[in-house]
């Protein structure tokens with residue numbers, strides 16, 4: 001216990017401070033336990049909005065999985081048509097530029113380019129499809145673990 005006036009460390013049971021002779025207040029032997037004031041707990045933030053946004057996000061993901069293969073399919077078909085038309089377009093431009101031989105050359109290179117493009121385009125579409133199927137599989141695993 002310390003003196004309330006000068007702060008000297010008082011011996012136990014002392015009636016007055018040996019330093020300043022100030023009367024020691026009785027009633028709290030050993031001093032009051034040093035308890036910190038209760039910290040008010042902040043009110044819990046309503047999880048309504050975050051839960052709702054999470055739900056919306058899950059819905060969006062589901063929708064995305066549903067719609068993506070369809071988009072890939074449409075893009076693949078449209079792209080394939082354009083690639084197939086490429087030899088004819090090259091034949092016409094070749095014909096304008098170099099007459100009959102130009103048209104033959106245009107058709108020849110057009111077919112080669114179209115064949116390579118079809119394979120590459122197909123692979124690209126498969127990659128996109130694979131990415132989304134992996135995403136879906138991961139989600140299925142997560143669902144099973146619940």
Ligand SMILES: [Zn+2]
Nearest residue numbers: 003006017020
């Ligand atoms: Zn004192």
